[in-house]
Amino acid sequence: MFKKIFFSRYFHLCLAILTLYGVTWYITYTTEFEKIMNRFRRYCYADYEVRASKTSMMRLKAAFTRDQFAEQLRSFSADLFDYHNKEQVQAYFSSWNFFYDVSKTDEGNSYLLAPIINSGQYEAHIPETVAFRYAILGEEEITPFSVYQEGPWTSVFVSEKNGTVYIHTATLDSLLRWCFALLWKLEPRTQKDFDINDATHYLYLDLPAVCQEVFIERRFYDKETSREYFLEKAFQSLLPTMFAMGARMMADKETSFSARYKYERAYLTGLAAYPQHTLFNYLATYGLCNTLTRSLAVAVHTQISISIMGTQEINVDIISQTAQRILAERQDSALRDLIEDRRELPDFCHR
């Protein structure tokens, strides 16, 4: 009987499945950190769902799901941290080289969790010299509520927290990837071919050398390699602007300015220091970026248009001067108060 079973081909097949199960178990083994990360992400997004729910039934369902994930999270992280305690969560994730922040408002919580892919010290001249610590954040594991609701391009480029400037690569990355996919397909041959839309137009103005190399000369025939090269070069080219923005934020750190106003000042500083980076202005003006700087960018655009009325041509000096002038004007407290009163503060957790 046993011999018959042992030599049966069906028995062999069952053994093969058991072996495959073992291999799969080994490959799909998830660490404690992966489990915590997953539950934490699910918990945060379920919390967003509760916040975004339109009906009481939806809210009830989302709240139940959130509580289930909270329960699972609690069981996984029992000895490590209390997920309600921001400092403990921050300490846990920073030990894994992750940046974590939570903003609690009456409307609900907004979370941010992203890996720190690079960090260091930087000195920027805006024109005063500001030295600061920075950390470059990779693709976010948990995006803020505003980004969750409105999409990746509503995020910010730079934020400041506890004396460190955080550069958010994901904000720029999504736009650059979109531009790349479009341009790679359309195969532009000249500068004029980049006038497909405003984003690609400004992309060429900002990064002519990279665009020339990647899209016109086709330095790499492989799409993957080209994309990686393009993203890296574009990011490196636009990084100084983000550093200038970060420097301004750092300089304004001790002031009593609101988060909104601080970000506006950072944006104007970036534009004044690197006026050739029109893509940023475009992002802010046409709503691809967060709504925060949109109206301000329109103001910049209008003032530049007024400046060049007559025989003058638009150039980087005019952009820079205009940006500086607006920055100076807005330091006037009355005007600042007006700006702050008129606009509500958005969900902006990573300030």
Next chain:
Amino acid sequence: MFIPVGTNLKLKKVPYATIGLLLINWLVYAFTQGIYYKTEFLIWRYFYLQPGEAYPWQLITSMFFHGSFWHLFGNSVYLWIFGIYVEDKVGWKQYLFLYFLTGIAAGLIHSTMTGLFMRDKLMIPMLGASGAISGIMGVYLYRCYYSKIRLLLFFVLPIKIPAVIVLGFWFLQDFLGGIAAIKGIHQNVAFWAHVGGFLSGLATSKYLKYEGQAQREKLEHTVSTRLGKREGYAEGMMAAELLLQTDANNSQLHLKMAQAKSGMGGSNEGKEHYQQAIKLMLDTDREKVAEVFVEYWKKYLTIMEPQYQLRVSRLLARSGNTSLACATLNALINSDYPPDPSMEAAYLDLAKLYEQELQQYDLARAVYHQYMKKFPQTEQRAFVENRLRLMQGDTRL
């Protein structure tokens, strides 16, 4: 662009196992519609397959849940089209074994590929019977590779395409989908479960040595579709001859070859196949012998060897075809075959038929006399003399 609607194979049995599986899937789907949200969450957590945190039973339970009506409908169509034939060929027990085995393998391969190349998706649950159905499709391809799939092109135009092409294309499509998933192009389909299920179906079929039966079925299929038709006659004949090499005692095959070879007029080969078919049928399918012999007799008007002819004639007589029985027995006793017990019995049978069935006493007497002349030492002498005496008396009366 196209959907499969059937195959050119013929079903021999009712596919109870496939019907059962479909029924369970649809019942589970019906019961989970509008379910209480707390139960829904528990199903999601404990019954769907989450590669990163899988419970072993999820490999099976996930097969019975579907995300939407169209998800289930699509799977049902494929399971019905391919599953019923696989069940028909391998039997319901093996079929269910293959269904669950390949379904589990599909889930494991999906999990493995996710773990190797898409770790960020380890916690995304998988559900649906498509892995197991892909496995059955793999078995189908191995087992019925000679068949053709009926498709509806653009959902209206019916066409027939060889199974190898249809399933090969289907596999390629899933494989490329899997590559795209690895490259990060998000699609809401577990392509690697399909690929894994399909390959495990093929591998299992190979291990269970289905190729012998498959080749045999292919030959049988060729014989049944080509033999007897002008187009593909040679192919059908070749297939039949190959089949006879492995199964010389297949009476149906001999009969088909006989019919095919006698289609354009008689031939020695046709005659031999008829005779062989009749000989084999005498032991296996006595009901049909008389019918086949009538067909043979009309074409060749020749009797068979005495021992077989005697049995056939008796069957003819029993089936009410007395005149043909008499004709064949007459031919037998007048043939050149050497006298033997069958021949002896043939005389007696013929005489009895004349005497008892046809009441042709003169002919009966003539046969009895002939018999006595040919077999003077027969043990039946007393019986024959008695019959002759009785018939004389009858005549007098």
